[in-house]
Amino acid sequence: MDPNHQFTEAPMPLFAPAPDDVGLVPPLPAGNRDKSSPSYLADHRARLRERFLAGGAAAMPDYELLELLLFRAIPRQDVKPLARRLIQHFGDFNRVISAMPSRLQDVTGVGPAVITEFKIVEAAAQRLARARVMNRPVLSGWQALLDYCxxxxAHAETEQFRTLYLDRKNNLIADEEQARGTVDHVPVYPREIMRRALELNASALILVHNHPSGDPTPSEADITMTHRIAKAADSLSITLHDHLIIGKSREISFRAEGLI
Known part of the structure; x- marks a missing residue:
């Protein structure tokens, strides 16, 4: 078994958009803050908050949700132009929130306070989703698992590979990121996966990795490595339930596709 193999996406062209000028929102002088916050801005913020509380996020476009977050990071300026720039730059709310800090800084007007707000929201979303699957039967709560993954x-900009470890009742006992890679491949070490499974006394595994391109179609390398991990697991009487590839809006299950 090759201990150092890589999952890869099928080759495809990558076009990186040119970054905007980097800019930070400077602090306002204490004597000028009231003047810089006209009543129409306060009214706009109040109306937007009221709409959110009354109807929730479902009826709000992505840029307005971003505005609500930006209100906290930039308390006395009109943040609608920045919200629209962020959507234009990244494509949608999810990609903005999950973007790497270095890429967020490429957008004029984004500084440390904005990045912190976004990363708090991202961490909270992941923790809430994770709480719905940890220490619970995975196979009977499959949709919750997919939602968590x-x-x-789904919106990560680099490829990630994680292993979900299950006990004999198929309860999820550990979710561990094994590796991160580039935009189209990630190194995977089958020996490390098996070693950790034995440490946890796991009886089954689910492999998960993402394709940052958004297309979850498995590559030949994905299939080959999955078979090697399945063989290694079988030799230790550990079941490989599935390998999920997560795309932007859908996923591929190796089990459902007959690939394992």
Whole structure:
């Protein structure tokens, strides 16, 4: 068994958009803060908050949800233009929130306070989704597991590989990120997966990795490595339930596709 193999996406062209000028929102002088916050801004913020509380997020476009977050990070300026720039730059709310800090800084007007707000929201979303699956039967709560995987990985800009370890009742006992890679491949070490399974006394595994391109179609390397992990697991009487590839809006199950 090759101990150092890589999951890869099928080759495809990558076009990186040119970054905007980097800019930070400067602090306002204490004597000028009241003047810089006209009443129409306060009214707009109040109306937006009221709409959110009355109807929830479902009827709000992505840029307005971003505005609500930006209100806290930039308390006395009109943040609608920045919210629209972020959506234009990244594509949607999820990709904005999950973008790497270095890429967020490429957008004019984004500084440390904005990045902190976004990363808090991202962490909270992942923790809420994770709480719905940890220490619970995975196979009978499959949709919750898929929701968690999408929340944690679907919008990541680099490829990630994680292993879900299950006990004899198929309760999820550990969710561990094994490796991170580049935009189209990630190193995977089968020996480390098996060693950790033995340490946890796991009886079964589910493999999960994402394709940052958004297309979850498995590559030949994905299939080959999955078979090697399945063989190694079988030799230790550990069941490989599935391998999920997470795309932007859908996932591929190796089990459902007959690949394992």
């Amino acid at each position: 999408h929340t944690a990985m």
